[in-house]
Amino acid sequence: MSIIDIDRWEEILITITRNKTRSVLTAFGIFWGIFMLVALIGGGNGLQQMMSRNFAGFATNSCFIISQQTSEPYKGFRKGRRWDLENHDVEVLKTRIHEIEDISPCLFKWGSAVVRGDKKGTFTARGTRPDYDKIEKQTMMYGRFINDVDMSEQRKVCTIGTRIYETLFKKGENPCGGYIRVDGIYYQVVGVCSGVSNINIGGSSEEMINIPFTTMQQAYNYGKTVHIICLTAKHGTAISALEPKIQELVKDNHLISPSDPQAVMVLNMEEMFKMVDSLFTGIRTLVWLVGLGTLLAGAIGVSNIMMVTVRERTVEIGIRRAIGARPQDIMRQILSESMVLTSIAGLTGISFAVLILQVAEVGVTASGTEAHFQVSFWTAIGMALLLLSLGIMAGMAPAYRAMSIKPVDAMRDE
Numbered sequence: 001m002s003i004i005d006i007d008r009w010e011e012i013l014i015t016i017t018r019n020k021t022r023s024v025l026t027a028f029g030i031f032w033g034i035f036m037l038v039a040l041i042g043g044g045n046g047l048q049q050m051m052s053r054n055f056a057g058f059a060t061n062s063c064f065i066i067s068q069q070t071s072e073p074y075k076g077f078r079k080g081r082r083w084d085l086e087n088h089d090v091e092v093l094k095t096r097i098h099e100i101e102d103i104s105p106c107l108f109k110w111g112s113a114v115v116r117g118d119k120k121g122t123f124t125a126r127g128t129r130p131d132y133d134k135i136e137k138q139t140m141m142y143g144r145f146i147n148d149v150d151m152s153e154q155r156k157v158c159t160i161g162t163r164i165y166e167t168l169f170k171k172g173e174n175p176c177g178g179y180i181r182v183d184g185i186y187y188q189v190v191g192v193c194s195g196v197s198n199i200n201i202g203g204s205s206e207e208m209i210n211i212p213f214t215t216m217q218q219a220y221n222y223g224k225t226v227h228i229i230c231l232t233a234k235h236g237t238a239i240s241a242l243e244p245k246i247q248e249l250v251k252d253n254h255l256i257s258p259s260d261p262q263a264v265m266v267l268n269m270e271e272m273f274k275m276v277d278s279l280f281t282g283i284r285t286l287v288w289l290v291g292l293g294t295l296l297a298g299a300i301g302v303s304n305i306m307m308v309t310v311r312e313r314t315v316e317i318g319i320r321r322a323i324g325a326r327p328q329d330i331m332r333q334i335l336s337e338s339m340v341l342t343s344i345a346g347l348t349g350i351s352f353a354v355l356i357l358q359v360a361e362v363g364v365t366a367s368g369t370e371a372h373f374q375v376s377f378w379t380a381i382g383m384a385l386l387l388l389s390l391g392i393m394a395g396m397a398p399a400y401r402a403m404s405i406k407p408v409d410a411m412r413d414e
Contacts, residue, residue: 012337015309026305027345029298030390034346037291038353038375038383044287046361046373048280053370059102059135063239064201064267065089065229065246074257083254083263085226092249093229099237104132105226107216108202114209115181116168123164124203125182127216135230136195138205141165143176143191150190150212156219158182159191163206182209185219199269201228239270299342299390306338306398331399338395339388346387350380 016023070081090105107127114123133145141162150157160168160175169175175189187209195205202208217223233239247264250256256263310317317330354374361373375383 012333012340015313015337016341022305023341026302027341027348029301030295030342030345030387031298031349031352033291033295033298034349034383034387035353036294037287038350039356040287040291041284041379042353042357042373042375043360044280044283045375046357046364046371049371050364050369051276051280059232060270060273061235061237061239062135062230062232062269063243063246064269065231065250066227066265066267068262068265070256070260071262072257072260074260075255077255083256085229085250086224086253087226088224089250089253090226090229092253093231093246096249097242097245099234099242101232101234102131102134103229103231104129104135105213106132106202106228106230107213107220107222107225108227109183109216109220110203112183112209113181114164114168116178119168121164121167123161123207123209125209125211125216126202127211127213127222129213132210132230135232136199136201136205138193138195141192141194142174143189145191145193146210146212151214154215154218155212156185156187156215157190157212158187159193159210160189161204161206161208162192162194163204164209165192180209182211183220187211201230239268243268295386295390298345299394302338302342302390302394303397306334306395307401309337310334310398310401334399335392335395338398339391342391342394343387346383346390350383 067083067085073079090103094100094103109125111122112125114121130146130148138145145159175192178189179186233242243266246266250264251258357373364371
């Protein structure tokens with residue numbers, strides 16, 4: 001029997017449409033299961049891309065060291081002592097821990113008054129080193145980032161965020177070489193930058209004035225104080241492995257109890273990224289469990305309805321057997337009906353899910369966020385194969401039941 005057998009396909013169509021309500025309700029289980037599976041997978045992919053873009057450009061093997069009040073007394077110092085990180089901590093960490101790749105101290109001055117001519121605003125000033133660009137990647141709209149010469153000569157130069165540029169300069173105007181006044185001190189603008197990542201240290205990169213670290217220490221009389229130390233580990237080294245050594249060295253520098261759990265806060269970005277990855281792994285597992293469970297329930301529904309249909313067609317099947325139909329022909333017919341019903345319902349579910357995902361993608365893109373709420377080509381192929389498998393599984397029991405019907409028993413039932 002060829003695949004393109006008009007009579008066979010007409011018979012399948014007549015059988016499916018004989019009881020339209022029953023067929024529609026049966027197909028709905030498969031439709032809903034495959035729709036949920038595709039929609040959840042595509043939606044999960046889109047959400048993961050949106051989340052990943054928040055981290056794009058930010059070093060995943062990085063950490064940030066922040067000083068906090070001590071929680072234990074130590075060597076004559078009382079509990080609750082306030083202390084500050086210093087330049088010496090940066091040098092000790094760099095020289096004693098060889099696995100550190102980049103390190104940059106940071107200083108902050110929130111609420112800085114920024115003025116250019118008759119235009120002004122309130123933003124955040126950040127003192128940092130050139131290495132900071134390797135920790136939080138900066139996209140340069142104009143000019144350059146802070147360099148080593150700026151540091152060594154304590155130059156009064158700065159880079160400004162895009163929001164500051166829009167506030168102080170005309171659209172399309174190159175600000176490089178111009179001057180702005182920050183808290184009463186004039187700085188020459190050498191670049192306009194913004195962070196690639198949505199993770200911000202000390203404030204939004206779009207509203208940040210980056211000043212050479214040495215210049216800011218002198219301008220604001222910070223002395224040797226450091227607010228935050230940012231660092232990355234070399235390739236192949238986990239930040240988690242360096243954390244105990246970092247804690248030990250910093251505590252030793254400031255006479256802090258080695259067992260104090262609070263005094264030195266190490267914000268481990270590597271652990272945060274792992275948590276996000278674990279979250280999406282769990283979501284994907286849940287999606288597959290829910291989707292496959294719903295599909296299996298739909299397949300069982302199809303199988304049950306096909307069993308009822310076979311019982312209703314007992315006489316018809318018996319007559320076919322009596323006039324020469326082989327058991328394989330009966331089995332092939334029942335399996336074909338099951339596969340057609342499952343495939344139509346499944347493909348409709350996939351198409352509807354893709355349409356919904358496309359609408360979601362257009363809406364998200366229109367809001368300024370780029371994300372693809374779709375399933376991959378191989379996932380779609382896998383779905384098609386899954387539908388065929390479900391159709392065969394749903395039709396096996398009814399097909400064996402139909403194949404076992406004997407002509408004599410069928411006539412007796414009549």
